[in-house]
Amino acid sequence: MTAAKTAHEHRVTSEVGRLRTVLLHRPGAELKRLTPRNSDKLLFDAIPWAGRAQEEHDAFAEALRSRGVEVLYVTELLQDALEYEAAREQAIADAIVDLRLGDQLRRVVEDHLRGLDPENLAHTLIAGLAHEELKAGHGLVYRLMDEQDFIVDPLPGLLFTRDNSTWIGDRVAVTSLAMEARRRESALTGLVYAHHPRFAGVEPVYTPSLEHLEGGDVLLLRPGVIAVGTGERTTPAGVERLARQVIGAGLARTVLAVPIAQERATMHLDTVCTMVDVDTVVMYPPVAHSLTAYTVTLDDGHLNVAEPRPFLQAAADAMGLDRLKVIDTGLDPVTAEREQWDDGNNTLAVAPRLCVAYERNIETNAQLEASGIEVIRISGSELGTGRGGPRCMSCPILREEI
Numbered sequence: 001m002t003a004a005k006t007a008h009e010h011r012v013t014s015e016v017g018r019l020r021t022v023l024l025h026r027p028g029a030e031l032k033r034l035t036p037r038n039s040d041k042l043l044f045d046a047i048p049w050a051g052r053a054q055e056e057h058d059a060f061a062e063a064l065r066s067r068g069v070e071v072l073y074v075t076e077l078l079q080d081a082l083e084y085e086a087a088r089e090q091a092i093a094d095a096i097v098d099l100r101l102g103d104q105l106r107r108v109v110e111d112h113l114r115g116l117d118p119e120n121l122a123h124t125l126i127a128g129l130a131h132e133e134l135k136a137g138h139g140l141v142y143r144l145m146d147e148q149d150f151i152v153d154p155l156p157g158l159l160f161t162r163d164n165s166t167w168i169g170d171r172v173a174v175t176s177l178a179m180e181a182r183r184r185e186s187a188l189t190g191l192v193y194a195h196h197p198r199f200a201g202v203e204p205v206y207t208p209s210l211e212h213l214e215g216g217d218v219l220l221l222r223p224g225v226i227a228v229g230t231g232e233r234t235t236p237a238g239v240e241r242l243a244r245q246v247i248g249a250g251l252a253r254t255v256l257a258v259p260i261a262q263e264r265a266t267m268h269l270d271t272v273c274t275m276v277d278v279d280t281v282v283m284y285p286p287v288a289h290s291l292t293a294y295t296v297t298l299d300d301g302h303l304n305v306a307e308p309r310p311f312l313q314a315a316a317d318a319m320g321l322d323r324l325k326v327i328d329t330g331l332d333p334v335t336a337e338r339e340q341w342d343d344g345n346n347t348l349a350v351a352p353r354l355c356v357a358y359e360r361n362i363e364t365n366a367q368l369e370a371s372g373i374e375v376i377r378i379s380g381s382e383l384g385t386g387r388g389g390p391r392c393m394s395c396p397i398l399r400e401e402i
Contacts, residue, residue, distance in 0.1 A: 010202060010397050012167040013223040015275035016349040017399035023161050024061055024394060025074040027053050027383075029127035030154040037148075042156050042181050046385040053382035057159075060356070060378045060390065067350050067376070072397070074161060075122055077192045082118035087195040091125055094187040095152050104139035109151055112136060125188060128154030157182045160388045161395040162270070163233075164189045166215035168226070169251040172199075173206035173242065175213050178233045183208070205245050213238035216268030216392055219275065222402070224253045225318045227293065227311075229269025231260035240296070240303060247298040254318045256293040258311055270391050274347045276355045276373045278402055280325040282345050282364065288312070288326055327371050329364045346389025350376065352402065356390040 009021070031050040039047055061071045081087045092113045096106050112134060113121060129152035131137065131145045145151075157163070157179075164185040165174050174190040177183045186208040193199045206213060217229035226246065228239045236257070243255035258269055272284040272291075291311035295318065297304045316324045329345050345364075347355040357365055359377035368375050380389065 010167065010172070010199065011170045012220065012396050012399045013169055014220050014278075014399060014402050016278055016352045017402045018351040019064070019067075019069050019349070019396055019399055021070040021072065021398035022064060022394050022396050023072045023074060023077075023165075024057070025158045025161050026057050026061070027156070027159050028075070029123065030156045030158065033128055033130075033150070033154040034156055035148075042154070044156060044385050048382040048385040050382075053385075056379045056381070056383050057393070060383075060393065063356060063376050063378055064350065064394075067354075069350065070398075074158060074189065074192065075126065077196050077198070078122045078125070078188060079118045080197075081192050081195040082121050084195050087191050088114075088118075088121065091121065091188070091191055094184060095125055098152075100141070101151065102139065102141040105137065105141045105151070108134065108137055108139070108142070124152065125184075126155050126158060128152050153181065153184070155182070155185055155188075158185050158188070159383070160216070160392040161189075162215045162392050163268075164215065165193070165395055166218050167395070167397055168205055168218075168220065168246055169249075171203050171205040171249065171251060173213070173215070173218070173245075174204050174208055175206060175215050176208045176210050176238065177214060178212040178235075205249055205251065206242060211235055211237040211241045213242055214268060215395070216270045216388075218242070219269060219273070221256075221275070221315055222278065222319045225256070225315075226252050226254070227256040227258050227269065227315060229258045229260045231269075232267045234268075243296045243303060244298065248301075253297070255296040256311070256314055256318060257296055257305075258291055258293045260287070260291070268392075270346055272345055274345055274349070274355075274391055276327065276347055276349055276368065277325075277352050279319075279321055280327060280371070280373070282327045282329065282347055282368060284345055285328045288328070325371075327364075327367050327373070329361075329367075346391045348390035348394050358384065358389055 031048050034044055034047050096109050128150045131149045132147045165172055172193055174186055177186055212235045214233040217234040219227040221227050230236050230239050239257045246252040272287050273281050275281050292308040293311040293314040294308050295306040312324050347357045349355045354374045356376045358380040365375045
């Protein structure tokens with residue numbers, strides 16, 4: 001089992017400080033569960049080639065390692081955590097809470113999961129449990145299910161580790177995912193943080209029981225300044241709750257609430273804007289000058305919300321900058337729209353002026369390099385079928401201070 005580590009080794013205060021440790025999920029059998037019948041429910045736009053997706057992900061992980069980044073994997077940490085009885089009990093309880101099961105089938109599933117060792121239990125919790133795989137199943141619910149139905153749903157969205165947890169300072173926000181297909185992801189990640197020795201002593205600053213909040217909407221603009229998108233996935237109540245939690249804990253002084261369009265193409269703030277340097281963002285042109293932000297501060301327990309201002313102006317003021325530099329996605333409106341859909345804005349900063357991006361976004365990458373940003377290109381033809389880029393697929397756990 002991985003040796004315990006001290007809490008000071010988990011700290012993130014910016015988007016661009018040199019990345020030292022990151023949490024990834026290597027896609028596995030859960031991707032092979034996707035079919036034309038269930039892909040919409042499981043939030044994938046196409047059926048990925050699982051083997052190629054794994055190759056692409058391995059190349060992504062290796063690109064990070066080659067730059068000195070320690071890569072941790074959700075599955076391995078979960079297997080370790082499930083060695084502990086309390087973690088096993090909680091994981092099983094979370095898996096069988098689904099009201100579709102009914103009492104009789106729920107007991108059968110519980111017995112089945114209790115009989116699995118940590119490795120197989122972790123596999124089942126992520127890959128799901130199909131009707132045909134539960135040979136001991138019986139009762140009305142079981143008999144009326146289709147053989148291809150899932151008793152425990154798979155979690156293909158776990159690939160996007162940014163969404164279910166995000167670190168703010170030395171505390172972790174285990175988020176409250178809005179879409180039913182993804183909510184159990186936070187439960188599994190929460191188990192890792194609560195029970196794995198590596199994270200002993202870490203206190204959560206947000207939990208899944210709170211209002212909807214997803215990590216893809218949380219941008220750490222600089223130490224003490226956080227922008228939070230509110231749209232399809234993160235609710236205004238979630239932004240308000242996070243602001244109260246992080247400012248109250250001394251992790252931030254200012255939160256910028258940023259309304260974004262409530263649609264698939266702009267599901268999170270990081271689908272339209274990410275940071276590539278301490279004063280530079282890559283941003284989708286149609287929203288660059290239309291986004292607004294509400295500056296939120298806390299005074300004697302009362303949240304103060306300022307009148308909305310242009311996002312770029314509000315962000316620069318909160319960061320203590322004259323202005324925030326913007327690199328446009330693409331070169332013309334059509335290319336910009338295509339590359340925004342292909343996660344051209346969703347870069348992962350490995351250090352200031354060094355980022356990982358999908359290779360297919362040719363024009364955006366050229367724009368970045370023309371602006372002095374070094375781009376580590378990775379393939380993402382299969383990884384991108386779930387609508388997410390390098391930032392979505394990574395949860396930084398340790399960054400150097402800037």
